[in-house]
Amino acid sequence: MNSPSVDAPLVQSARRRGLSGPQKxxxxxxxxxxxxxxxxxxxxxxxxxxxxxxxxxxxxxxxxPIGRPAMFVGLMQYKKLFATPVFMNxxxxxxxxxLYTVPTTLLLALILASLANLRLRFISIFRxxxxxxxxxxxxxxxxxxxxxxxxSIGSINYLLELIGITPIPWLVSESSALPAVSLVSVWLQxxxxxxxxxxxxxxxxxxxxxxxxIDGANGWSRFVHITxxxxxxxxxxxxxxxxxxxxxxxxxxxxxxxGGPLESTNLLVYxxxxxxxxxGQYGFAAAQSIMLFxxxxxxxxxxxxxxxxxxxxx
Amino acid sequence: xxxxxxxxxxxxxxxxxVLAACAPAATQAPASAATQPPAATAVxxxxxxxxxxxxxxxxxxxxxxxxxxxxxxxxxxxxxxEFNASQDKCYVEPIYQGSYDxxxxxxxxxxxSKDTPAVVQLYDIGTRLMVDLKVITPVQDFIDKEGYxxxxxxxxxxxxxxxxxxxxxxxxxxxxxxxYYNKDLFKAAGLDPEKPPRTFVEFEEAARALxxxxxxxxxxxxxxxAIYGWFFEQFLAVSGGYYVNNxxxxxxxxxxxxxxxxxxxxxxxxxxxxxxxxxxANYGRKTVDTRNAFIAGQTAMFIDSTAVxxxxxxxxAGKFEVGTAYLPRPNEAAYETAGTIIGGGSLWIxxxxxxxxxxxxxxxxxxxxxxxxxxxxxxxxxxxxxxKAAYDEQLxxxxxxxxxxxxxxxxxxxxxxxNRVTQGGxxxxxPTARQTIETAIEELLAGKGTSQEILDKAAxxxxxxxxxxxxxxxxxx
Numbered sequence: 001m002n003s004p005s006v007d008a009p010l011v012q013s014a015r016r017r018g019l020s021g022p023q024k025x026x027x028x029x030x031x032x033x034x035x036x037x038x039x040x041x042x043x044x045x046x047x048x049x050x051x052x053x054x055x056x057x058x059x060x061x062x063x064x065p066i067g068r069p070a071m072f073v074g075l076m077q078y079k080k081l082f083a084t085p086v087f088m089n090x091x092x093x094x095x096x097x098x099l100y101t102v103p104t105t106l107l108l109a110l111i112l113a114s115l116a117n118l119r120l121r122f123i124s125i126f127r128x129x130x131x132x133x134x135x136x137x138x139x140x141x142x143x144x145x146x147x148x149x150x151x152s153i154g155s156i157n158y159l160l161e162l163i164g165i166t167p168i169p170w171l172v173s174e175s176s177a178l179p180a181v182s183l184v185s186v187w188l189q190x191x192x193x194x195x196x197x198x199x200x201x202x203x204x205x206x207x208x209x210x211x212x213x214i215d216g217a218n219g220w221s222r223f224v225h226i227t228x229x230x231x232x233x234x235x236x237x238x239x240x241x242x243x244x245x246x247x248x249x250x251x252x253x254x255x256x257x258x259g260g261p262l263e264s265t266n267l268l269v270y271x272x273x274x275x276x277x278x279x280g281q282y283g284f285a286a287a288q289s290i291m292l293f294x295x296x297x298x299x300x301x302x303x304x305x306x307x308x309x310x311x312x313x314x
Numbered sequence: 315x316x317x318x319x320x321x322x323x324x325x326x327x328x329x330x331x332v333l334a335a336c337a338p339a340a341t342q343a344p345a346s347a348a349t350q351p352p353a354a355t356a357v358x359x360x361x362x363x364x365x366x367x368x369x370x371x372x373x374x375x376x377x378x379x380x381x382x383x384x385x386x387x388x389x390x391x392x393x394x395x396e397f398n399a400s401q402d403k404c405y406v407e408p409i410y411q412g413s414y415d416x417x418x419x420x421x422x423x424x425x426x427s428k429d430t431p432a433v434v435q436l437y438d439i440g441t442r443l444m445v446d447l448k449v450i451t452p453v454q455d456f457i458d459k460e461g462y463x464x465x466x467x468x469x470x471x472x473x474x475x476x477x478x479x480x481x482x483x484x485x486x487x488x489x490x491x492x493x494y495y496n497k498d499l500f501k502a503a504g505l506d507p508e509k510p511p512r513t514f515v516e517f518e519e520a521a522r523a524l525x526x527x528x529x530x531x532x533x534x535x536x537x538x539x540a541i542y543g544w545f546f547e548q549f550l551a552v553s554g555g556y557y558v559n560n561x562x563x564x565x566x567x568x569x570x571x572x573x574x575x576x577x578x579x580x581x582x583x584x585x586x587x588x589x590x591x592x593x594x595a596n597y598g599r600k601t602v603d604t605r606n607a608f609i610a611g612q613t614a615m616f617i618d619s620t621a622v623x624x625x626x627x628x629x630x631a632g633k634f635e636v637g638t639a640y641l642p643r644p645n646e647a648a649y650e651t652a653g654t655i656i657g658g659g660s661l662w663i664x665x666x667x668x669x670x671x672x673x674x675x676x677x678x679x680x681x682x683x684x685x686x687x688x689x690x691x692x693x694x695x696x697x698x699x700x701x702k703a704a705y706d707e708q709l710x711x712x713x714x715x716x717x718x719x720x721x722x723x724x725x726x727x728x729x730x731x732x733n734r735v736t737q738g739g740x741x742x743x744x745p746t747a748r749q750t751i752e753t754a755i756e757e758l759l760a761g762k763g764t765s766q767e768i769l770d771k772a773a774x775x776x777x778x779x780x781x782x783x784x785x786x787x788x789x790x791x
């Protein structure tokens with residue numbers, strides 16, 4: 001680009017020579033592919049890249065309560081992120097939340113999928129039950145759990161009392177609110193995880209199990225040596241999706257706790273929402289969004305470079 | 315090949331999820347309420363529909379409201395239909411926009427894209443912000459133009475919405491908090507069910523007497539307060555305390571939070587003392603959770619808006635007798651000097667709509683303020699009428715006869731003196747301030763410091779928000 005004088009003759013000579021047949025075909029294929037991709041590329045551009053750029057732009061301003069930029073402040077909002085505890089606290093809570101939810105979801109989904117994969121009569125009924133939470137919206141599930149968690153009239157505490165355990169102030173206490181919300185999140189993710197794992201299990205060729213059985217492998221070793229390795233790529237996919245979903249959990253928080261009590265459930269995305277829509281701190285919220293984006297990008301790169309090496313592809 | 319395809323798919327999924335989350339420019343707002351408007355009954359099927367306009371030439375106006383449940387599903391469409399049928403120049407279309415916060419957020423977005431309603435219902439605490447944004451036409455302009463008679467309207471209600479000497483929005487749904495109590499439990503505890511507690515000390519003593527235990531387990535709590543900033547504001551007002559300086563921000567812009575006064579500290583101490591003793595339950599921030607505990611007979615007294623009376627009565631359904639009383643004051647003398655603040659919402663006319671739409675908006679506002687409509691509205695919702703003539707309507711008379719508990723709400727409004735304390739704080743960052751107080755109460759109950767320390771910290775945060783607000787709005791207080 002710096003030396004057009006050097007490049008120009010090359011281009012000219014290329015033109016003079018003309019493109020060879022295969023090259024022409026490549027160019028044509030490229031544009032054809034672009035044509036096919038155009039609808040999604042345009043959507044990507046309009047709904048994702050432009051907002052991203054706008055978010056970055058907004059993060060360098062102080063705004064009025066309607067969100068109109070009022071004063072350019074450069075990187076001040078980012079300094080504020082690290083100077084005040086708001087951001088770091090909600091980041092730590094989000095990480096805790098990921099730790100609470102993702103391994104639990106994967107483990108439970110694996111157990112449910114293994115059960116659903118058994119060849120029994122009417123197994124499809126169980127498959128439907130196990131995957132039912134896909135059909136329930138986050139808001140509905142949150143409302144359901146709110147009733148279950150109610151400190152005095154909720155069924156969970158009623159059952160606990162029947163077996164002699166002191167009632168837990170689920171959503172009211174600082175220490176139990178995050179686990180309580182995590183449970184809802186796990187419940188919501190479980191259906192999808194189970195279905196995907198089940199589908200992966202069913203795509204494992206029967207011959208492998210048959211020959212393992214001939215070799216005298218028992219159920220457990222068939223599971224460990226055949227099923228699990230075959231599931232690793234699916235696990236990897238679910239791990240990424242679940243971590244991202246956990247980082248972005250919003251609905252249960254908004255409906256059940258509004259980030260409280262004592263900020264104990266004020267996860268990153270909820271904190272962004274609150275600063276943006278509620279406190280009118282548009283620039284600060286935009287800066288938080290950019291940080292969230294960078295964190296998740298970093299996490300994803302880490303997963304692809306480090307974790308992916310351990311994955312077995314068919 | 316399969317491997318790279320998979321990687322590509324995963325990368326795309328990841329990117330789209332990450333980036334979609336980072337697009338706060340989108341205006342979509344979530345479904346539920348962060349601040350709960352004191353809407354009453356549980357959500358049932360909205361039934362009424364809006365009839366088409368009588369004349370094709372009618373000026374169409376949009377009316378955004380935040381009334382859920384029966385009130386929004388039935389009462390509001392009925393009122394709109396009656397207005398549309400009463401004349402053929404204007405046609406109003408009510409649109410439910412979610413909670414007040416959601417509605418305000420949509421309005422903020424709409425102001426930039428010119429997608430605004432002619433009339434919007436917003437909460438009391440949005441008043442200063444709406445005036446400062448300069449996006450409204452004060453109803454005072456219309457009142458002056460046609461000499462609209464205000465003498466029948468409740469003076470305390472008008473005073474709340476009077477800013478800089480002008481009535482900026484027309485009150486629509488007004489309420490105050492009151493004490494609800496279970497008369498059967500009063501009798502069982504040996505208390506006189508016709509003499510509910512009037513002061514903080516009496517409340518504490520009653521709560522102690524009402525609390526019943528089986529072994530270690532508390533079966534009935536004497537009382538319960540939801541952690542709701544509005545209740546603190548009200549307790550402060552009945553204690554004669556100011557929320558912010560410059561006489562609650564009503565004699566010039568408020569620059570400093572003052573709720574960390576001895577009055578505020580006394581409220582915090584009282585609240586904490588009762589929770590620590592185990593005679594006041596804490597069911598968290600959601601007022602509905604506290605209400606449900608009362609309905610289930612697990613708490614004998616609680617505080618809530620007058621607007622939920624009908625919902626409470628319907629849910630209790632005669633299982634026990636419900637009594638209502640004034641919000642407790644720190645002492646008897648306070649009944650003379652202080653009182654509750656008007657809560658609820660009012661109707662605003664947005665000034666970027668064409669003049670003819672604004673004129674229609676005013677016509678609609680006048681219609682809803684008429685005695686017959688206010689009476690209907692009150693009996694449907696439990697908010698109290700904004701004008702005195704509504705009490706002469708048969709509908710209201712019947713209703714008060716059926717729910718004598720409602721008389722408390724009316725009396726409480728009328729005994730409150732009209733002064734800077736009972737007019738309540740006026741600040742542009744009220745939603746933030748309310749949330750700061752709610753966090754402060756949580757800190758208090760969790761024992762994170764003394765009442766004074768916690769309130770000082772909260773006051774400092776609100777003062778800081780105020781100064782940021784003025785900078786961003788270009789206001790020099």
